[in-house]
Amino acid sequence: MDYLIKDLSKMTGIASHAIRKWQERYNILRPFRTPNGYWHYSNDDYFVLKSIQMRLDQSQKLKKIMALGREALLKDKVTTFSEEQLTFIKLLQAHDYDSVEKIFDKQLKGSFSAWVHHIIGPAVILVGKAWEENLLSVPEEHAFSHWLHGYIFAKIEKFPPHAKPGWLVTTFPGDPHDLSSLLHYAVLRSRGISAWYTGNLPENDLLREVESGKYIGISISVVLEQPEKKVKALESAILARNPKIKIRFGGFGMSMRKKNKKAR
Numbered sequence: 001m002d003y004l005i006k007d008l009s010k011m012t013g014i015a016s017h018a019i020r021k022w023q024e025r026y027n028i029l030r031p032f033r034t035p036n037g038y039w040h041y042s043n044d045d046y047f048v049l050k051s052i053q054m055r056l057d058q059s060q061k062l063k064k065i066m067a068l069g070r071e072a073l074l075k076d077k078v079t080t081f082s083e084e085q086l087t088f089i090k091l092l093q094a095h096d097y098d099s100v101e102k103i104f105d106k107q108l109k110g111s112f113s114a115w116v117h118h119i120i121g122p123a124v125i126l127v128g129k130a131w132e133e134n135l136l137s138v139p140e141e142h143a144f145s146h147w148l149h150g151y152i153f154a155k156i157e158k159f160p161p162h163a164k165p166g167w168l169v170t171t172f173p174g175d176p177h178d179l180s181s182l183l184h185y186a187v188l189r190s191r192g193i194s195a196w197y198t199g200n201l202p203e204n205d206l207l208r209e210v211e212s213g214k215y216i217g218i219s220i221s222v223v224l225e226q227p228e229k230k231v232k233a234l235e236s237a238i239l240a241r242n243p244k245i246k247i248r249f250g251g252f253g254m255s256m257r258k259k260n261k262k263a264r
């Protein structure tokens with residue numbers, strides 16, 4: 001796996017000109033030149049830069065850091081990502097979805113819901129983290145989300161047919177994290193539960209859907225933590241439109257809330 005200097009700069013937040021200058025002065029990286037004249041850097045070069053950055057943040061002097069040498073800096077392995085995760089991220093940077101599909105398919109052996117929880121869920125978290133750390137751009141993350149929707153929907157087609165009335169699966173209005181509800185929806189469908197997925201829907205549209213009487217229940221994924229007041233207000237608004245509907249809240253934001261409550 002290799003990067004151009006602009007990728008390294010994006011991934012580490014270190015300006016390209018600083019990386020170039022350090023390389024000229026200290027020869028700490030091991031880039032190779034392709035026939036078309038571009039310098040390519042490796043994962044190890046990324047780790048070296050992360051280590052330098054960490055040490056600079058700890059107020060160590062640049063000269064002293066460089067004097068430690070590449071091997072010592074490499075031992076720091078300052079990254080939240082493993083080699084395997086970096087390889088996966090690189091596939092997304094390269095829009096290589098054939099390979100992503102192969103990786104996911106290969107791991108779908110036993111139970112579908114276990115696969116969602118243990119393989120797809122962590123991949124989503126990895127992509128979110130890579131986005132936060134600038135390893136993936138907004139369009140790259142979006143491409144993954146869209147691709148995952150298509151991929152999961154294709155898998156779901158193989159499950160028993162479903163009919164209304166069923167469950168309406170949605171994301172808390174205003175929360176952009178729709179992959180959580182997508183995965184929950186997939187798990188419900190794999191268990192033969194009749195369910196319908198909305199993705200992100202503004203509150204008014206959601207309430208109109210609820211009012212239609214086509215659903216026995218509504219399953220709401222909360223990823224961004226919501227204040228109790230907002231959750232209760234949504235619950236009341238839904239019940240005002242359809243007093244019989246069952247309401248379930250779940251997802252990362254709800255687990256966080258439970259954890260925080262316990263800690264208090």
Ligand code: B12
Pocket residue numbers: 116117121124125126127128129131132141145176177178179180181183184219220221222223224225248249250251252253
């Ligand atoms: C992926 C991700 C993103 C992706 C979202 C992609 C998408 N389309 O969904 C992207 C990169 C776009 C993103 C953006 C943001 N994110 Co974000 N993101 C995450 C991340 C890494 C994972 C969340 C996730 O999807 N988990 C995977 C799902 C599958 O897990 P899950 O929710 O638990 O769901 C499972 C079960 O619980 C169950 N389930 C789900 N729903 C339901 C419902 C019911 C009823 C039941 C029973 C079960 C159930 O099924 C699922 C499958 O197993 C988290 C951090 C983390 N480590 O979790 C941050 C996190 C949620 N994000 C956060 C934030 C703040 C944001 C931003 C607002 C800003 C930012 N980070 O800079 C932006 C939003 C920008 C915008 N307006 O678009 C914060 C939230 C903080 C808080 N206290 O609320 C977090 C915690 C990261 C952090 N920095 O702390 N994010």
